[in-house]
Amino acid sequence: xxxxxxxxxxxxxxxxxxxxxxxxxxxxxxxxxxxxxxxxxxxxxxxxxxxxxxxxxxxxxxxxxxxxxxxxxxxxxxxxxxxxxxxxxxxxxxxxxxxxxxxxxxxxxxxxxxxxxxxxxxxxxxxxxxxxxxxxxxxxxxxxxxxxxxxxxxxxxxxxxxxxxxxxxxxxxxxxxxxxxxxxxxxxxxxxxxxxxxxxxxxxxxxxxxxxxxxxxxxxxxxxxxxxxxxxxxxxxxxxxxxxxxxxxxxxxxxxxxxxxxxxxxxxxxxxxxxxxxxxxxxxxxxxxxxxxxxxxxxxxxxxxxxxxxxxxxxxxxxxxxxxxxxxxxxxxxxxxxxxxxxxxxxxxxxxxxxxxxxxx
Amino acid sequence: xxxxxxxxxxxxxxxxxxxxxxxxxxxxxxxxxxxxxxxxxxxxxxxxxxxxxxxxxxxxxxxxxxxxxxxxxxxxxxxxxxxxxxxxxxxxxxxxxxxxxxxxxxxxxxxxxxxxxxxxxxxxxxxxxxxxxxxxxxxxxxxxxxxxxxxxxxxxxxxxxxxxxxxxxxxxxxxxxxxxxxxxxxxxxxxxxxxxxxxxxxxxxxxxxxxxxxxxxxxxxxxxxxxxxxxxxxxxxxxxxxxxxxxxxxxxxxxxxxxxxxxxxxxxxxxxxxxxxxxxxxxxxxxxxxxxxxxxxxxxxxxxxxxxxxxxxxxxxxxxxxxxxxxxxxxxxxxxxxxxxxxxxxxxxxxxxxxxxxxxxxxxxxxxxxxxxxxxxxxxxxxxxxxxxxxxxxxxxx
Amino acid sequence: xxxxxxxxxxxxxxxxxxxxxxxxxxxxxxxxxxxxxxxxxxxxxxxxxxxxxxxxxxxxxxxxxxxxxxxxxxxx
Ligand code: HEM
Ligand code: SF4
Ligand code: SF4
Ligand code: SF4
Ligand code: SF4
Numbered sequence: 001x002x003x004x005x006x007x008x009x010x011x012x013x014x015x016x017x018x019x020x021x022x023x024x025x026x027x028x029x030x031x032x033x034x035x036x037x038x039x040x041x042x043x044x045x046x047x048x049x050x051x052x053x054x055x056x057x058x059x060x061x062x063x064x065x066x067x068x069x070x071x072x073x074x075x076x077x078x079x080x081x082x083x084x085x086x087x088x089x090x091x092x093x094x095x096x097x098x099x100x101x102x103x104x105x106x107x108x109x110x111x112x113x114x115x116x117x118x119x120x121x122x123x124x125x126x127x128x129x130x131x132x133x134x135x136x137x138x139x140x141x142x143x144x145x146x147x148x149x150x151x152x153x154x155x156x157x158x159x160x161x162x163x164x165x166x167x168x169x170x171x172x173x174x175x176x177x178x179x180x181x182x183x184x185x186x187x188x189x190x191x192x193x194x195x196x197x198x199x200x201x202x203x204x205x206x207x208x209x210x211x212x213x214x215x216x217x218x219x220x221x222x223x224x225x226x227x228x229x230x231x232x233x234x235x236x237x238x239x240x241x242x243x244x245x246x247x248x249x250x251x252x253x254x255x256x257x258x259x260x261x262x263x264x265x266x267x268x269x270x271x272x273x274x275x276x277x278x279x280x281x282x283x284x285x286x287x288x289x290x291x292x293x294x295x296x297x298x299x300x301x302x303x304x305x306x307x308x309x310x311x312x313x314x315x316x317x318x319x320x321x322x323x324x325x326x327x328x329x330x331x332x333x334x335x336x337x338x339x340x341x342x343x344x345x346x347x348x349x350x351x352x353x354x355x356x357x358x359x360x361x
Numbered sequence: 362x363x364x365x366x367x368x369x370x371x372x373x374x375x376x377x378x379x380x381x382x383x384x385x386x387x388x389x390x391x392x393x394x395x396x397x398x399x400x401x402x403x404x405x406x407x408x409x410x411x412x413x414x415x416x417x418x419x420x421x422x423x424x425x426x427x428x429x430x431x432x433x434x435x436x437x438x439x440x441x442x443x444x445x446x447x448x449x450x451x452x453x454x455x456x457x458x459x460x461x462x463x464x465x466x467x468x469x470x471x472x473x474x475x476x477x478x479x480x481x482x483x484x485x486x487x488x489x490x491x492x493x494x495x496x497x498x499x500x501x502x503x504x505x506x507x508x509x510x511x512x513x514x515x516x517x518x519x520x521x522x523x524x525x526x527x528x529x530x531x532x533x534x535x536x537x538x539x540x541x542x543x544x545x546x547x548x549x550x551x552x553x554x555x556x557x558x559x560x561x562x563x564x565x566x567x568x569x570x571x572x573x574x575x576x577x578x579x580x581x582x583x584x585x586x587x588x589x590x591x592x593x594x595x596x597x598x599x600x601x602x603x604x605x606x607x608x609x610x611x612x613x614x615x616x617x618x619x620x621x622x623x624x625x626x627x628x629x630x631x632x633x634x635x636x637x638x639x640x641x642x643x644x645x646x647x648x649x650x651x652x653x654x655x656x657x658x659x660x661x662x663x664x665x666x667x668x669x670x671x672x673x674x675x676x677x678x679x680x681x682x683x684x685x686x687x688x689x690x691x692x693x694x695x696x697x698x699x700x701x702x703x704x705x706x707x708x709x710x711x712x713x714x715x716x717x718x719x720x721x722x723x724x725x726x727x728x729x730x731x732x733x734x735x736x737x738x739x740x741x742x743x744x745x746x747x748x749x750x751x752x753x754x755x756x757x758x759x
Numbered sequence: 760x761x762x763x764x765x766x767x768x769x770x771x772x773x774x775x776x777x778x779x780x781x782x783x784x785x786x787x788x789x790x791x792x793x794x795x796x797x798x799x800x801x802x803x804x805x806x807x808x809x810x811x812x813x814x815x816x817x818x819x820x821x822x823x824x825x826x827x828x829x830x831x832x833x834x835x
Contacts, residue, residue: 009503011424012554014547015452016509018539021460022529031528031537035646046530054530062382064491066389067468067477074461074468083461086526087481089574096530116380128484133406134382134399135432135448135491137414142406144382145374152377177665179484183578183673206417207826208784211711215827217668244667248712248827250416257411270578272570272585274617274640277577277673291407292373315611315644347670419824419835424816426787426823516829517786555813556829557787706788712828 023084025054025098041161042117043103055097057106060116060126060151060158063091064134064144072113080106090126090168092119118159122166124305126158127151129171130178132190138243139173140190140260146294147171150188153298154305164312164321167305168270175242183268185318186304187280188297192241193259195234196252200226207232207249215244217346261288262297266304266330267319278319281327283334285341300336307334326360365394366401370408389477395492396476398442402434420447420495422502426556428512429498445494446476450487450513451505452546452553455539456526457482466508474501485563486523486574487513511550518556522546524566525573532646533639534568535586535655536683541691542566548695558702559709569651570639576660577674581715582698583660589680590652591632592641598648599628612644656682661701662716672716679738697731704730760807768798768811773820776831784830787812 022030029048036046046054061069073093077085080102086094097103107117119126127150130136132143150169157163172179173190181187212232213221218240224233234245234252243254264287268280283304287297304318311333312321322330331338344352374383386403390396406413413435420431429449437444451467467488471477476492483489488510493501502512513521522545525531527538545564546553552562565576568586576583602608603626613621620634621641628648630641642649659681660674686693701715704727709718719727728735737743760768772790779785785793787809794808812831815821824832 010506011511012550013506013509013511014550015511015543016454016463018455018458018529018543021454021458021463026529031534033528033530033532035532046532056530060380061481062380062385063480063482064382064385065479065481066385067392067471067479068388069385070464070468070471070479070481074464077461085459085461085464087457087459089457089486089523089525091481093481114380116378130484133403133412134386135414135446137412137416137432139412142403145371145407148374148377148379148382151379155378158379175666177667180575180579182665182671183575205781211784211827214711215668217670242667244827246416247667250826253416255411257409260410268578270575271572272577272638273643274615274638277572279671279673289410291410292370315615417826419822419832421823423819424813426816426825426829431825516823516825517788518829551809551813555787555809555816556823557791557809557812559786559788560828706791711786 021084021086023054023082023096023098025052026084026096028052029054038121041120041123041159042107044120045100053098053100055100055103056120057095057097057103057110057117058088058119059093059095059110060119061087061091061093062144062148063129072115076106076109079109088126090119090128092126116155116158121161122163123159123161124151124154124157124163124167124169127169127171128179128184130173132173136173138176138246138254140192140243140255141173141262141289141294142291143171143173143179143190145292146188146262146297149293149295149298150301153302157305163305163309164314165317167308167318169301175244176247180270181265181268182279183270183277184280185266185268186301187265187268188301189263189265191261191263191286192243192254192256193261193286194254194256195220195236195239195241196243196246196254198232198234199251199253200229200231201251203231203249203251204229206251212245212249212252215248217242217244221245261286262294263287264297264300264304267322269317269319275317275320282342283336285339303334303336328360364400365390365397366404368400368404371400371404386478392472393442393475393477393492395442395446396478398440399446399476399478399492402436402440402443405436414446420445420498422498422512425512425554427515427518427554428502430515431495442476443492446491447493447495447498448480448489448491449475449493449498449501450483450489450515450521451510452513452521453482453486453488453523455524455543456529457486458529463508467505467510470501470504474504483513484579485513485520487521512554514553514561516556517558517560518554518562519549519552519558520561520563521553522564522566523574525568527566527568531568533571533586533642533651535588535651536568536584536657537687538566538568538584538586541584541683541687541694544691545695545698548691549698552702559705560712560714562702562705562715564698570637571643576663578663579665580663580674581661582701583663583674584683585658585660587637587656587658587680588652589654589656592630592635592652593650594628594630595648595650596627599645600626602645602648608645612641615640654682656680656684662714662719664714664716668712669717669720672714672720675716676739678733679736700731760801760803764798764801764803765807765811768794768803768808769815769820771797772811772815772831776821776833780833784824784826784832786828786830790831
């Protein structure tokens with residue numbers, strides 16, 4: 001490469017300075033907000049110490065969006081809020097309006113374009129999710145399709161405030177959990193049920209045996225010579241189908257059309273508000289993949305949500321409700337079966353036993 | 362013009378009220394043959410119930426080991442548009458703030474050099490552009506860099522740090538999450554672009570215990586805003602809330618340490634027993650505000666299940682006066698983080714996250730390694746087993 | 760670090776990756792640790808080694824690969 005071309009190449013400039021994208025009202029009141037009020041599930045207003053009011057209109061997004069979507073929201077932002085907008089950590093779009101008069105017209109325009117306004121307050125929040133069949137090679141299920149099916153079914157809970165508290169749902173298409181699945185009120189997780197299939201021919205060139213062995217959480221991989229080739233063997237008795245070996249060794253694919261599917265987890269909580277954060281716990285060990293609509297999985301999520309809606313006190317998150325009524329009653333109310341798969345047998349299993357005489361009958 | 366590929370299964374996902382990703386893919390496909398083929402391949406996955414992406418294959422921009430992820434189709438002849446279908450991560454802005462001008466330019470870049478498809482945003486925080494080939498990479502990278510958008514992290518590196526909306530639009534923020542995220546990301550550009558760690562390392566910044574970026578459960582190093590002094594009470598506003606809802610039941614009774622009560626009509630808080638959980642402030646934002654001595658807590662070691670099980674962040678530094686340090690561009694904090702990386706470099710093994718390392722060598726060893734003293738807030742309770750390893754000097758001093 | 764040492768360091772790094780291609784995947788951190796030992800007598804620091812790696816990468820003499828973790832590879 002000629003020297004002058006090489007010099008002009010831009011690297012290590014880091015992220016763009018956010019100050020360039022803060023609206024004048026935000027710049028003026030940075031760090032000086034007094035309080036906020038939720039006006040409806042699609043709108044809130046932040047009031048500054050000096051009385052300035054900033055209106056936020058929130059709109060759902062499928063996260064996987066086209067350049068046309070991006071231009072749509074730009075048009076809306078130009079028309080109603082000086083071009084300023086932001087995204088939330090849960091993939092929503094937020095328009096930041098300085099003029100209250102623009103709030104209703106913006107919402108009408110968004111509705112006309114088919115966009116969903118909501119997601120603030122005691123609602124089902126937009127689902128944090130992963131890549132699935134659209135972009136990943138380890139997925140046990142699609143991501144966007146399951147999310148779309150669940151959100152269609154729970155749509156009313158996104159646009160209207162009908163729940164005791166907010167419910168955060170997350171989806172990940174395998175145990176790598178690129179989404180926030182380990183601690184969500186309701187989590188849907190892509191689950192493999194068969195050990196990896198080893199391609200001994202390819203393994204020699206594609207994989208490093210020691211790092212493949214080290215990738216396994218259950219020590220199920222052993223080195224083995226196959227003919228004159230270095231390869232590995234998987235102990236199918238102890239393999240938990242996590243797919244970690246496949247991540248480091250492309251010759252050990254784990255996806256299996258007949259045996260892959262979803263599992264459902266509940267009671268995770270991320271924030272430190274009131275109670276400490278918790279991990280999600282297993283409710284349904286396996287539901288087969290049912291593209292395109294994943295009916296059974298959607299129904300399971302809905303069953304949990306409706307039981308929570310009926311049983312929880314105002315302000316209680318899912319885990320607070322379950323801990324109050326007890327896990328045994330949770331299973332009874334929702335009708336899910338408690339099986340041997342629900343009893344933990346991994347590293348910290350001991351911590352999950354009931355060291356007491358307490359039981360509910 | 363008919364569609365290039367029939368997609369009867371995906372078409373089912375155009376129905377229903379929630380915004381449809383299939384419609385989004387179709388909108389992108391109007392301008393991109395690659396995305397047309399992507400639709401075809403995804404339809405085939407829906408039919409076969411299995412992914413059709415191959416594992417492996419290299420992709421990246423020169424000089425960087427991060428920011429671009431290679432993806433290759435299993436059926437390159439049938440779907441030539443996704444023979445290569447890589448994604449590239451652009452480091453988002455602090456707080457995800459943009460304006461229409463820059464987003465339109467990014468949309469143009471995604472149309473010209475990729476499949477016209479985005480993730481806004483990835484779960485770590487990056488803007489992802491999908492559907493580029495290796496040949497597109499340099500132009501896409503350089504055009505984004507001209508707009509001031511560098512690539513994000515991937516692989517065994519510092520993953521793109523991210524933060525909550527903080528003081529830009531939230532009254533609860535106890536420190537400037539946006540600035541610290543921006544400053545540290547710039548300071549650690551080398552660690553972000555050139556993977557040199559044992560494994561990934563994530564940092565996230567939340568302005569208070571509500572933890573809107575889920576830092577405590579998703580990042581190796583979580584920064585959670587807090588305060589040391591007393592909650593500020595506006596008794597008149599408390600009285601207004603009492604008229605509106607059952608403050609005793611929904612606020613006081615739910616305080617985790619039961620450190621609030623009424624004396625007459627006045628609300629009293631025993632701040633020495635308050636754990637800064639934000640509950641009361643969330644419920645009565647007009648009446649209660651966090652104190653004046655604001656700062657942050659640092660939690661360490663959160664991660665997803667692989668390989669040794671999931672971990673939640675654990676307390677490392679209960680209170681850190683970030684406002685004082687911000688005057689020196691967070692020099693102390695940068696030093697602390699570098700010390701942790703040194704220790705992890707030295708004692709960690711391949712694919713071991715820092716939380717797993719601490720679990721393996723013990724918290725005290727780690728603290729000694731990075732130059733911190735153990736304090737009571739780092740544990741839930743003192744040990745209950747008697748297997749104490751007394752050190753020689755102490756026993757010998759008898 | 761003298762220019763001569765730097766050249767030696769770069770050759771050594773590229774040589775190692777070539778020699779072990781298909782047998783062992785060196786993570787950048789392995790190389791840094793290895794070279795720290797190898798060049799201890801010449802007063803080469805960790806920063807020097809990282810700098811040399813960066814130049815090698817910028818010149819495209821080696822590239823980064825990824826398989827569950829990042830490693831150094833020969834360009835395809
Ligand atoms: C193999 C193909 C993989 C794909 C396509 C993939 C994709 C992604 C993407 C797109 C993100 C968001 C990135 C961003 O915003 O910058 C992400 C985040 C994440 N990935 Fe992956 N990933 C893969 C492998 C893995 C592996 C092997 C692990 C763990 C062992 C993993 C764990 C995670 C976690 C925990 C997050 C979320 C981090 C957070 O919340 O900040 N992923 N992944
Ligand atoms: S969760 Fe698993 S399958 Fe889904 S994108 Fe992440 S690595 Fe891929
Ligand atoms: S799938 Fe998981 S448990 Fe099974 S062999 Fe691979 S790494 Fe081990
Ligand atoms: S984490 Fe706290 S400060 Fe940050 S946006 Fe959420 S509520 Fe506000
Ligand atoms: S912040 Fe939490 S612990 Fe402190 S007084 Fe309020 S509710 Fe109680």
